[in-house]
Amino acid sequence: MTATAEKFDLTIDGSGAGTPQAPAAEATTDATTGARTARTPRTPNSRLSVVTTERRYVPKPSGKPDPVAHLTAEDIEELGRELDALRQEVLGSRGASDAAYIRKVIKAQRWLEMGSRGVLLFSIFPPAWLVGTAGLSVAKIIENMEIGHNVMHGQWDWMRDPKIHSTTWEWDNASPSEFWKHSHNQLHHTYTNVIGRDNDLGYGIMRVDEDQRWVPSYLGQPFYNFLNMLVFEYGIAAYDLELGAYVKGRGKDKETFRRDAMKVVRKIGRQARRDYVIHPVLSGPSFLHTIAANAVANLVRNVWTHSVIMCGHFPEGVETFAKASIEGETRGEWYLRQMLGSANISGSKAMHFMTGNLSHQIEHHLFPDLPSNRYAEVAPKIREICDRYGLTYTTGSLPHQVASAWKQVVVLSLPNPQPGRTRVGIAAEAVGKRVRRRLRGVTGMPRGRQSRVSA
Amino acid sequence: MSTPTAAPRRATLVTRALRVAEMVTTPLLPADYLDLINPLRAGADLRGRIVDVRRETVDAVTLVIRPGRGWRGHVPGQYIRIGVDVDGVRQWRAYSLTCPASAPDGLISVTVKAIPDGKVSNHLVRRTQPGTLIMLDQATGDFVLPEQRPAKVLFLTAGSGITPVMGMLRNHLDELADVVVLHSAPTADDVVFGAELRELAATGRITLLEQHTETAGLLSLEELASRVPDWAERHTWACGPTGLLDAAEEHWAAAGIGDRLRTERFRPTVVTAGEGGTVTFAQQGQVVEADGATPILDAGEEAGVLMPSGCRMGICFGCVVPLRDGAVRDLRDGELTTATPENPVPIQTCVSAAAGPCEIEL
Ligand SMILES: Cc1cc2nc3c(=O)[nH]c(=O)nc-3n(C[C@H](O)[C@H](O)[C@H](O)COP(=O)(O)OP(=O)(O)OC[C@H]3O[C@@H](n4cnc5c(N)ncnc54)[C@H](O)[C@@H]3O)c2cc1C
Ligand code: FES
Numbered sequence: 001m002t003a004t005a006e007k008f009d010l011t012i013d014g015s016g017a018g019t020p021q022a023p024a025a026e027a028t029t030d031a032t033t034g035a036r037t038a039r040t041p042r043t044p045n046s047r048l049s050v051v052t053t054e055r056r057y058v059p060k061p062s063g064k065p066d067p068v069a070h071l072t073a074e075d076i077e078e079l080g081r082e083l084d085a086l087r088q089e090v091l092g093s094r095g096a097s098d099a100a101y102i103r104k105v106i107k108a109q110r111w112l113e114m115g116s117r118g119v120l121l122f123s124i125f126p127p128a129w130l131v132g133t134a135g136l137s138v139a140k141i142i143e144n145m146e147i148g149h150n151v152m153h154g155q156w157d158w159m160r161d162p163k164i165h166s167t168t169w170e171w172d173n174a175s176p177s178e179f180w181k182h183s184h185n186q187l188h189h190t191y192t193n194v195i196g197r198d199n200d201l202g203y204g205i206m207r208v209d210e211d212q213r214w215v216p217s218y219l220g221q222p223f224y225n226f227l228n229m230l231v232f233e234y235g236i237a238a239y240d241l242e243l244g245a246y247v248k249g250r251g252k253d254k255e256t257f258r259r260d261a262m263k264v265v266r267k268i269g270r271q272a273r274r275d276y277v278i279h280p281v282l283s284g285p286s287f288l289h290t291i292a293a294n295a296v297a298n299l300v301r302n303v304w305t306h307s308v309i310m311c312g313h314f315p316e317g318v319e320t321f322a323k324a325s326i327e328g329e330t331r332g333e334w335y336l337r338q339m340l341g342s343a344n345i346s347g348s349k350a351m352h353f354m355t356g357n358l359s360h361q362i363e364h365h366l367f368p369d370l371p372s373n374r375y376a377e378v379a380p381k382i383r384e385i386c387d388r389y390g391l392t393y394t395t396g397s398l399p400h401q402v403a404s405a406w407k408q409v410v411v412l413s414l415p416n417p418q419p420g421r422t423r424v425g426i427a428a429e430a431v432g433k434r435v436r437r438r439l440r441g442v443t444g445m446p447r448g449r450q451s452r453v454s455a
Numbered sequence: 456m457s458t459p460t461a462a463p464r465r466a467t468l469v470t471r472a473l474r475v476a477e478m479v480t481t482p483l484l485p486a487d488y489l490d491l492i493n494p495l496r497a498g499a500d501l502r503g504r505i506v507d508v509r510r511e512t513v514d515a516v517t518l519v520i521r522p523g524r525g526w527r528g529h530v531p532g533q534y535i536r537i538g539v540d541v542d543g544v545r546q547w548r549a550y551s552l553t554c555p556a557s558a559p560d561g562l563i564s565v566t567v568k569a570i571p572d573g574k575v576s577n578h579l580v581r582r583t584q585p586g587t588l589i590m591l592d593q594a595t596g597d598f599v600l601p602e603q604r605p606a607k608v609l610f611l612t613a614g615s616g617i618t619p620v621m622g623m624l625r626n627h628l629d630e631l632a633d634v635v636v637l638h639s640a641p642t643a644d645d646v647v648f649g650a651e652l653r654e655l656a657a658t659g660r661i662t663l664l665e666q667h668t669e670t671a672g673l674l675s676l677e678e679l680a681s682r683v684p685d686w687a688e689r690h691t692w693a694c695g696p697t698g699l700l701d702a703a704e705e706h707w708a709a710a711g712i713g714d715r716l717r718t719e720r721f722r723p724t725v726v727t728a729g730e731g732g733t734v735t736f737a738q739q740g741q742v743v744e745a746d747g748a749t750p751i752l753d754a755g756e757e758a759g760v761l762m763p764s765g766c767r768m769g770i771c772f773g774c775v776v777p778l779r780d781g782a783v784r785d786l787r788d789g790e791l792t793t794a795t796p797e798n799p800v801p802i803q804t805c806v807s808a809a810a811g812p813c814e815i816e817l
Contacts, residue, residue, distance in 0.1 A: 270478070273478055
């Protein structure tokens, strides 16, 4: 079952994944007394509501303290208003220079890609191979990150240019845009870091938070994560296709899955034909060298995007949220969750650009539909707000954040320690139990059941 | 090689080359790359480059445009749509062509008058530089002279309404024996193409009657008979503000010669408002609140929905999309249109406003 079927109204985030819009008439503060008059009751999609009536906290199994225990309902409401105002400020000043920016980036990326592929026609010569492969790697990264990801978020829809629009864009990635937009914009951005709802927390194959339940298969997650890094675009495609759920019999119906899978396979086919057949054939004697160049460029992009994306929500310091905590969530609370559930990467302008400004993950999650070139100017203001409200603003250099995320992946591959028992001890016991059950199963249980256990 | 097979063989070669090119550029199209090199090439989406901006009056300019290779020409009196980025946002507006129909240099021109608070007209008149690339559409419209040129013609115009008429005069004057132009503008200096019109009048090619409304007041059609005594014998083309055109239609109809009058409207005549409501664009996943006076086209575009459009005033049907559910009101006559998912109804979004919640198939 995908989360769409549940009771939150996803349209408020829309396929463009904008920040939910507050209805204009709702900020009802009495001008003379300052008292809030009309209080909207909590409704299922109250993320449109700017009014927070009560402070609620749903504790998590780990018993970690509430990170915002010090804020009152009024504080959260005020926070929501401040962030709305900040968003409005940027929206109001969006204009010709922003449009010129994205057009320039798209143009430069296309020239770089064409130029690099051109150079690679002579990839048999080592300097040409090096220059062409480097250029193609960079072009592919920009295409996925600063252009594809952001265009498909609807960050540039306001330009009304049908060629740069979330509904028409297709990217150089194994995952077709329509599936990616659903799982990323509609699910991940709505349910950010809600345990059991946001599959981006470990992509369904890993445990990246103490409050995710441990099972023995997580022992292999450092290895899966490494593998996923190498083939990341295919990992994304399988994930967006909801392959895992389907295999476990919990996903789409067979018909839908077949149709969707065909779309993915065809897209992968088209990209592979370009990178590993046509371009090499056009390179003539450089055939093999061009194949290698494309493979390396795709690998570089996989490793880079995987690393950057891991930094978004996995590093230490990032908060997760209990499923029940988002029931009737208001705008202020939604904003809070986005801020505490994301982590930034600090670094140079070039680094921000190459990450598609996902290094401004906190700002991006607060305002997913603001043009990416504007996050840098919003960032210090968000940081100031965090300071003022006593909220953690998680950030660090790229190597630091990547290491932190990897550390989580490795440490959390083991279960949480318990008083008097170590992580390793608990894991060993659980594995032992499972092995014994399996052995018993071989003699006593029907076969079908066994293969299920091993799956 | 025999000639009959050469052409098809070349065609298949081209198709094959194209297919290979598509395989190379996937997920984009070859055009996306070719556009970087030559946006005006044959086969590209129709665009134009502004090569000159000529001032006509204080608030009007003529844009001289080099259209892309796909330009198919026009009949004088017709208009084109221009897509221009204002503050980064693509806006489409219609402008009548004022140029010779087949200029040897292949350039075309439109003349734009800035209207108060007008988004696009002010941008074009005050801020547009030569070299700007714009989007274009092929010429269209039936405000043109018939093949059989009428013997006596009256052009009844006001303000920027002179533009399609100028297009006809510049192309067909030699074929017209007797032309009267009755034009209204605030002052003599505000008359767009004033010098050219007066020159034509001086050489006896047309009879020019100017109404300077700042001093003489608005033209009243009561005076028409005194100013153009044979008006009823003339075939008339009228273009100007809504008030003038409404009055003219009434006047000609009252005389029983409604068929001798042709009008070109630059904006729709709005008579009623809808009730407003929530408009859902299901496929693009957008929901917007629209009031009863806002065309669904504007409301959708404002929210970033990609909407097809054309004249934006209810004449070209370029904006038609199915209303899947709910009700809309036609802003021109107040007529209510309702639809259900079983019975979707095509509507013109540029002149329809929400009349309650409705869902558009986009
Ligand atoms: C078939 C056709 C041919 C046209 N040819 C020409 C032409 O040759 N030259 C030319 O200058 N314009 C022409 N127009 C009008 C032009 O398309 C635009 O409507 C005009 O430039 C105003 O656009 P804007 O963006 O500046 O105004 P907007 O920002 O759209 O409107 C601003 C305000 O002005 C009002 N308004 C809109 N249009 C007009 C109008 N025409 N007159 C008075 N008020 C208006 C609006 O209701 C609004 O309140 C033509 C229109 C059509 C449909
Ligand atoms: S845009 Fe021409 S009829 Fe609506």
